[in-house]
Every structure is written in structure tokens, then in C-alpha cells.
Amino acid sequence: MIEQLSRTEAMAMLAARGDACLGCIVDDEPYVVPMHYVLEGEYAYLHSLPGRKIDGMRASPRVCLQVQEVRSEFRWRSVQAFGDFEEIEDEAEKDRVLRLLFARFPRLTPADAVRRDGRASAPPIVFRIRVDRVTGLREG
């Protein structure tokens, strides 16, 4: 029996988790990449190195965050959250969001920052997504 989640249940699941598949549109193609996020109210906060997905979202800001929690084949929940990419340019707000992300995911920094060639990485892009629509399903 598959049932829909209420908006409250779906937002609570989004807030509790922090790992999503982010879907965006890059060069007119769907583009999906695993990302970490922190939810505050109706905003998901994320950071990324510059690259294709950032270029894509700057050109086409609509995105979908898909989050799932699988306990067994017949006991799972899945949420889709939709919203627009909004880049955060204010330095104080960028610092606040990076501190929030690193406090939640303390081991993200080195994994994201160290490139194979050992060069210092580019400054991170910080952005938020205001969740303006959310849907969810549950089984079990």
C-alpha cells in the first residue's frame, strides 16, 4: 500500500535528512547529482564547487531535490521538493551557511576541496532553494 505524505510529513523528512539527488537542467538536458543540504524553514542550503551544474542552474534555476529513506523493500519514504536556485553572494550570509553545512557535515570540506592535482580549489558557490512545492510517498 503506497500512500501520499502530507506536506508536514514531507517537510519533516526533508529537515531530518541531508542527502539528496539534485536534479537540474544543464544544456537542455536533465542532470542529476548527489548533494548534501541543510533545511532551515522552507529553504534548503547547499554548496558546490563551480562547474556544469552551477552554470546550468544559473541559466535555468528550476530544480528538484529527491530524498529517500529505505528501511526495506516494502518500507520506504520518498520526497520530491521543487524550487528555484538562488545564489548567495553576501559574504556574511555565505559564511553563515558554510558554517551551518560544515557543522552538519564536518567531513565534507576536504572531500569537496581537494582536487587530484593538489591545486587550491576555487571558492565554493553557496546557494539556497526555497521549497515552493513538495510531494511525497510512503510504503509501510
Place this chain on the structure above:
Amino acid sequence: MIEQLSRTEAMAMLAARGDACLGCIVDDEPYVVPMHYVLEGEYAYLHSLPGRKIDGMRASPRVCLQVQEVRSEFRWRSVQAFGDFEEIEDEAEKDRVLRLLFARFPRLTPADAVRRDGRASAPPIVFRIRVDRVTGLREG
């Protein structure tokens, strides 16, 4: 140290796994949903009940399959496979693909077929995606 996967490594990982995030475009928005698939050669085979994602892919056939394998925070692989949605209409081929999917994922059928209201579900949509571009990253 994050490294790119070769095409051979990325296709081998796609073949070995069977769970993906499927990204498509529905009503001009990115749409991401977890899906099972079986890879045969360069084709990923999938099935679904009719619904928004099928309507979306019929109108806008470009899709992205994102597959990941996380052993630890610093030991993971991630693959993006791009291709076009191709609906399979031939009944014999539909049967062959459904048998292939149910052999690989024997418990999928009831989870996909049983609706909350107990009605018999609609006949499944069967489709394939020819992977015409694949990229992958690995850490550790």
C-alpha cells in the same frame, strides 16, 4: 583525491547496479525519482506505471540516470548516464523486458502494482534508454 572513471568503468558500474535516480523534465521542470533498471549492452531497461514522469518523458525524451555506490564518506563512485526515453510497444519485447526486470528484482511487482484503493493497476509502461554519454567520478 577525486578521479574520473573511464567509460568502461562507468558502464561496468551501471551494469552491476540496478537502482538509480532517474532525472527527466516534466512541465519544463526537472523531475527526479528513484527507479530500478537492468542494463543490457548500452540499453537500460525500465518499467513504470503511467503517470507524470511517463507523460513528461513522452513529451521531452532526454533523461539522466544517476547511480551511486557509497562505501564510506571517502570511498564512493558516482555515474551519470544520459540518453533518450524510448517506449517499447511491441508486446513480445515488452514481455521479455518485464521478465528480465522481475527476474532481477523479484519483489518489485507487488510494490509497483498494488494501489491504495485496491484497484487493479494499469498495464505497465516499458521503456529503454540507450546510454549515449556516460561520466563518472570516484574517490578512494
